[in-house]
């Protein structure tokens with residue numbers, strides 16, 4: 001595994017791999033790698049002859065007061081996981097390397113950032129889009145794999161790539177879950193044992209809602225209400241949103257009349273968790 005902390009040698013390594021005719025697959029992460037991240041690596045491996053992983057806790061995507069400082073950093077363990085998974089190129093820059101000066105250029109994807117997490121995390125998606133665009137320049141891969149767990153992020157990046165003609169194919173990978181359904185997340189480490197049990201209610205509520213839709217429910221207000229009720233029955237939680245949105249535009253729906261996504265953000269204790277599931281209008285095989 002080739003490891004880089006500097007930009008130019010990393011870019012050269014990617015270009016050299018491409019020069020030998022191999023496709024390069026990129027998996028950008030913030031580290032604290034878990035089986036969700038590694039599933040993206042394996043997906044990239046299937047599609048490409050070389051796999052590159054980046055680990056960078058990007059300060060510009062954390063709003064003031066968020067968990068930038070306490071975000072888990074486990075570089076040694078991450079490196080071992082990457083090596084074991086057969087990662088070819090690992091890029092672990094520091095903040096000074098990525099942002100030698102405060103950037104004056106930011107990527108803003110309008111519209112898609114207006115709902116869901118957008119208003120609740122001011123500047124978050126600008127930070128994400130900008131750092132991902134930078135990573136696409138530093139590691140000019142053929143393919144990049146992102147998780148559906150962060151569904152709005154995936155939509156934002158797809159749109160950015162389309163709008164700015166970035167020559168990279170974006171692949172979405174289904175959410176990897178714990179056996180009880182909880183979506184794997186680096187932030188799950190913040191949960192106490194009892195909060196961890198309670199957190200199960202998020203995916204349970206989403207799966208139950210998707211089931212309701214399969215059985216014919218199309219009224220989004222009723223779907224959202226059922227999800228809220230299920231989560232609150234499991235214990236005290238601050239539900240930031242439960243929304244049914246168009247699967248591509250993320251436009252809020254009142255009726256499930258097209259491929260959609262039920263998305264939620266919930267705080268349990270101090271920990272903010274997000275999750276989502278796909279739903280199709282009744283009668284449509286997704």
Ligand code: AMP
Pocket residue numbers: 028029030031036037039040145146147148149150173174175176177183184185186
């Ligand atoms: P992060 O390190 O949290 O920024 O995530 C890096 C990448 O891993 C993003 O594309 C995430 O969507 C993806 N990811 C995180 N958790 C999961 C999961 N449970 N299943 C699938 N992908 C995930």
